[in-house]
Amino acid sequence: MLVLLSVSSTIPASAQSDDKGEGQLINEPPKGITAEQVIQKFAAREKEFQQARDNYTYRQSVKVQTIDDDTPDGQYEQVVDILFDDQGRRIENVVYAPQSTLQRIGMTREDEEDIQKLLPFVLTTDEIPEYNITYLGQQKEDELNTYVFDVNPKQIERKKRRFQGRIWVDDHDFQIVKTFGKAVPDFGSGNGENLFPKFTTYREQIDGKYWFPTYTIADDVLQFKKAPPVHIRQIVKYTNYKRFGSKTRIIYEGQQLPQAAPNPKPPQGQEAPPPPQ
DSSP, rough: EEETOOOOOOOOOOOOOOOOOOOBBOOOSSSOOHHHHHHHHHHHHHHHHHHHHTEEEEEEEEEEEETTTTTTEEEEEEEEEEEOTTTTTTEEEEEEEOOOOOOOOOHHHHHHHHHHHTTTTOOOOOTGGGGGEEEEEEEEEEEEEEEEEEHHHHHHHBBBBEEEEEEEEEEOOEEEEEEEEEEEOOHHHETEEOOOOOEEEEEEEEEEEEEEEEEEEEEEEEEEESSOOOEEEEEEEEEEEESSTTOOEETTTEEOSSSOOOOOSSSSSOOOOOOOO
């Protein structure tokens, strides 16, 4: 988000909300498999996931608010359907896009890119060489047993958006089921500063195999150097996943996916999708 240097009010820092479905992090190695083997397995699964999601249509709903004393004082909102045209090319159809009322910050090209690519973070075999990946242990996420890794870019470059944070990998399907972190780098832009909030993305199982992103929340205070801090809240929902075309087949481990399967339980203490904190 690019700050407008005319900002004059200050926003007190907000406490980070707890994830009630999260168990204690147990610092012990994986059983029957090495941490490096876990990385290789989930990276291969993520590549399959990425290819599968490219064959789905879905709706992406974005809401960004600036918060003053827990009350929104500006809002950006957009609803887009991700579809295919008659030639099978990926297209975006804007369903709803009212005039933005944001005044203390502005949406930038990097914000739009992050919404598309980094909030639904994918770490495939192709991206593994770009990151330092550190195994931390095992942790319960609601009803799932997960391996936990810290992920940090080996290089932070102005023109290359990357993820920095933590991922949770299901110990059965070897797919990322949750991410927490931020897009990097932050940087100055003209007379302003382009800063990006910490976010959490939850995934749910679609069609019985792939863990697709369904909900992202960011509730953070952007600490600008040239202007007062700005408390923002950002919600992104990914809904209505549908496989494209009656002739399309998604192959997973040599087998065609079933038509549908129920989603797992959402994060404990939250509805699906959970409300803003």
